[in-house]
Amino acid sequence: MGIINKLFGGSSGPKEEKLLPWITLSELSQLDTINEKSSTKTQVIFKHSTRCGISRMVMNQFVDAYDVNENNLDLYYLDLLNYRDVSNEVGYKFQVSHQSPQLLVIKNGVVVAHDSHGAINELDLNQFR
Template sequence: MGIFKNMFGSSEPKEEKVLPWQPLTEVSQLSDIENRSQTKTQVIFKHSTTCGISRMAMKQFVSAYDLDSNIDLYYLDLLSYRNVSNETGYKFQVIHQSPQLLVIKNGTAVAHASHGEIAEVDLGKYE
């Protein structure tokens, strides 16, 4: 039976990692993020809920995320909050991509990545 368990996985549900997401749903939050970034790194994950590539990037990000990180983490559903997504690009001078990760420090985007490059961003170096 062990060989089948190894081949097909366990029937026991895996515990999902839950990140401390803060929903980004209002344009006014962007000023708060900019202000908070003066003392603590802020990270925005722009996610398209209907895109398989975005879903894959999100899973990789969640899997690699260090729960002990000292950052504020925002989740932006860009399909539901397109105006917030657009304003995010204007405010932080980053061309829109989907999915996209923005690292905000001292009021500016110090790093950003999209698609598979999101997994390569080392958030620890921005704490």
């Protein structure tokens, strides 16, 4: 029974949920703020589709592996289904084609790294502090 629990998410006890210092990205005006703040502090945007199982899986892996001090970067969460206009503007403003899920790392107004799907979890955010 142990291997089945591991495969399908069962556990012997409750799992403590890890909370990240998410900043909800829901307004177009926040993109100007992100651009400005990126000159002094790394800005990261996680674009997530709440209806996509792959996006949910990647986000859960990202949360589990996250080990960056919140003083080193700002972490934005974008629900791209509820804020489609913001998601579209992210692509235009930062010149990155839309993917979902997608992670963008912004410094000095420029995307210095971005990836999508499982490759998100291969990015080492500590190198962009």
